[in-house]
Amino acid sequence: MHTRSLGIDGPLVSEIGFGAWAIGGGWGEHDDRASIEAVHKAIDNGVNFIDTAAGYGDGHSERLIAQVMKERSEDIVVATKTPPADGPWPPSPYCRWQDRYSAAYLRDNIHTRLTNLGTDRLDLLQLHTWTRAWNDDPQPLLVLRQMREEGKIGLIGVSTPEQDQSCVIQLMRxxxxxxxxxxxxxxxxxxxAQILPVAAETGTGVIVRVALDEGALAGKYPADHVFPENDFRHRYFAGDRMARTVQRVEQIQSDMKIFGIQEQYTPADVALKFVLARPEVSTVIAGMRNVQQVEQNTRTSRLKDLPEDLLLQLRRHHWHRGIWYGGKD
Known part of the structure; x- marks a missing residue:
């Protein structure tokens, strides 16, 4: 497993990280025993970065990770996230940080994160969403800075809102x-276009999520696939979204055949390697909830990098589809 620096002064982390949303629930039926087995297997395979959040099963994901950490001696970087207080998600331009990320709220929520993870210091605390409206008065981040001085937090981060990812550029600068x-x-x-170059310019660590587009880029779903209603993806791929997505995944698979790599690389490998081709990326968190998924995702780090001409060809798959959540039902 190759490692990369999580920011200019951050720790070395595995370039494939463990995305722990699914083990908290919300992705259909799940088994805690299989989840715990998956986390152990990921660590066995060299993964030393785990990303979770308060909202992943109302802390269930965090508590499962804490259970595994008690049984391991390795140094594992565990990142978690604090969501804003009740209100629209993502925050609207009219939301006040005082209502969504007040100092009292942040301290109380972070205390719960510490308790769930069974630690007295969080390696990385991320605000789970943000709005550009707060950029000129980013008091919530100053509260986190104070908590870092108090020894409660290590690194400070923000997870981008889907509809305005570039809102973090000012925060980085x-x-x-x-x-x-x-x-x-x-x-x-x-x-x-700008986020990755600015991350390089400022020495900011970059965690990439949704590298497999919620599993679609692994190429394992037919056009008529429908997820169960208790699976987050039932809404994500509502209407004709799955059919449209599969059509584009097939075009990626055609590129793989043109370059003759379909025997060595799976579509998931290509999707992950495309992201890892950017040196600004510190780690890619792939969702894993069983040993089979762990084996598939961690093997990618052992494969050779994709050739430059294929990387250039793959750029053509950029898709201006907007935000699924706001699309047709």
Whole structure:
């Protein structure tokens, strides 16, 4: 497993990280025993970065991770996230930070994060969403800075809102965040325009999420696939979204055949390698909830990098589809 620096002064982390949303619930039926087994297997395979959040099963994901950490001796970097207080998600331009991320709220929520993870210091605390409306008065991040001085937090980060990922650029340039978590994949390549170059310029760590577009880029779903109603993806791929997505995944698979790599690389490998081709990326958090998924995702780090001419060809799959959540039902 190759490692990369999580920001200019951050720790070395595995370039494939463990995305722990699914083990908290919300992705259909799940088994805690299989989840715990998956986390152990990921660590066995060299993964030393785990990303979770308060909202992943109302802390269930955090508590499962804490259970595993008690049984491991390795140094594992665990990142979690605090959501804003009740209100629209993502925050609207009219939301006040005082109502969504007040100092009292942040301290109380972070205390719960510490308790769930069974630690007295969080390696990385990310605000789970943000709005550009707060950029000129980013008091919530100053509260986190104070908590870092108190020894409660290590690194400070923000997870981008899907509809305005570039809102973190000012935060990076102002030195307010150590890490940003962004969506970057074969379909959504917009971060290459400015977010990634600014991360390099400022020494900001970059965590990439949704690198497999919620599993679609793994190429394992037919056009008529429908997820169960208790699976987050039932809404994500509502209407004709799955059919449209599969059509584009097939075009990526055609590129793989043209370059003759379909025997060595799976579509998931190509999707992950495309993201990892950017040196600004610190780690890619792939969702894993069983040993099979762990084996598939961690093997990618052992494969050779994709050839430059294929990377250039893959840029054509950038898709201006807007935000699924706001699309047709």
């Amino acid at each position: 102002d030195g307010l965040v150590d890490v940003v978590q962004i969506i970057f994949n074969l379909f959504d390549q917009e971060p290459a």
